[in-house]
Amino acid sequence: MSHTVAVDIGGTHIRVALYEPDSVTPIAHQRTRSLANEPGVYDRLEKAIESVWKNGHVRAIGIASPGPLDPHTGTILATPNIPEWQNFPLTARLSEHFNVPAFLDNDANMAGLAEWQFGAGRGHENIVYLTISTGIGGGVITQGCLLQGFRGMGAELGHMTIDPNGPLCGCGQRGHIESFSSGPSIARYVKEELLAGKRSSLQGEAEITAAQIADAARAGDALAISAFERAGYYLGIAVANFLAIFDPSVLIFGGGVSQVGDLLFKPFEESLRKHTFHPHYLDNLVITRAALGDDAGLLGALALARMKGP
Numbered sequence: 001m002s003h004t005v006a007v008d009i010g011g012t013h014i015r016v017a018l019y020e021p022d023s024v025t026p027i028a029h030q031r032t033r034s035l036a037n038e039p040g041v042y043d044r045l046e047k048a049i050e051s052v053w054k055n056g057h058v059r060a061i062g063i064a065s066p067g068p069l070d071p072h073t074g075t076i077l078a079t080p081n082i083p084e085w086q087n088f089p090l091t092a093r094l095s096e097h098f099n100v101p102a103f104l105d106n107d108a109n110m111a112g113l114a115e116w117q118f119g120a121g122r123g124h125e126n127i128v129y130l131t132i133s134t135g136i137g138g139g140v141i142t143q144g145c146l147l148q149g150f151r152g153m154g155a156e157l158g159h160m161t162i163d164p165n166g167p168l169c170g171c172g173q174r175g176h177i178e179s180f181s182s183g184p185s186i187a188r189y190v191k192e193e194l195l196a197g198k199r200s201s202l203q204g205e206a207e208i209t210a211a212q213i214a215d216a217a218r219a220g221d222a223l224a225i226s227a228f229e230r231a232g233y234y235l236g237i238a239v240a241n242f243l244a245i246f247d248p249s250v251l252i253f254g255g256g257v258s259q260v261g262d263l264l265f266k267p268f269e270e271s272l273r274k275h276t277f278h279p280h281y282l283d284n285l286v287i288t289r290a291a292l293g294d295d296a297g298l299l300g301a302l303a304l305a306r307m308k309g310p
């Protein structure tokens with residue numbers, strides 16, 4: 001029996017798991033630190049893989065990692081939490097050491113792939129997956145294929161420009177959808193409104209998070225409610241654009257911010273209807289929450305290795 005190793009590289013930890021064919025329940029797993037201030041990340045990754053390796057006959061390794069990266073060459077270009085990986089040939093190093101093929105793609109693409117294969121997107125062939133948390137990431141399945149693009153940089157949906165004069169995005173550009181609707185962007189808006197003199201129960205809080213704003217909104221705080229209305233409004237504009245490009249049958253939302261529910265999704269759906277160029281895009285369009293939670297990256301890496309591996 002040939003097994004698959006899946007790797008999920010996160011901000012603080014790397015998770016490694018070993019899967020039997022046709023199973024999504026790991027038979028062995030391991031965690032190791034990926035923290036920026038501790039060098040030797042690659043060596044820790046290699047050891048973690050070795051520790052699950054002995055439990056089966058492995059035919060391929062799949063990896064989900066924050067980008068930017070090049071999935072075609074398996075190179076990490078630069079990843080914010082691991083500064084020692086600059087133009088780092090990750091799959092080449094792993095293939096050489098373990099003598100099996102290794103495959104890499106970014107974490108949002110992998111979460112989208114996992115939702116398609118094992119989660120909320122099962123049975124669909126045209127999927128737009130969005131994760132809304134500290135940033136906004138996208139993954140697209142189009143006509144039964146994972147969209148990667150010529151340079152492997154396709155489906156960066158969080159960096160679609162909504163307003164060129166809008167707020168500064170995490171990437172340095174202005175007015176991307178991430179700069180309106182990510183968790184930190186929602187919090188930044190509330191802080192700015194407080195500074196401008198708006199009254200709110202959040203006044204006087206040292207640090208304001210999207211979760212706190214959600215609690216305040218549920219308690220009826222007008223500024224907090226308006227912050228999610230604004231985020232949902234802009235998200236609706238962005239997704240109307242995605243409908244025009246990809247014409248999906250399902251929209252899947254992952255990430256912490258999407259768990260606030262109606263606070264975000266009511267204004268989102270209203271804005272989506274308003275900005276979609278033709279109502280036919282909305283016929284039988286499923287709008288749903290991601291099903292796989294924290295395992296999405298790992299399961300996407302598994303699906304990638306099974307899809308591309310021997």
Ligand SMILES: [Zn+2]
Pocket residue numbers: 158159169170171172173176178
């Ligand atoms: Zn951006």
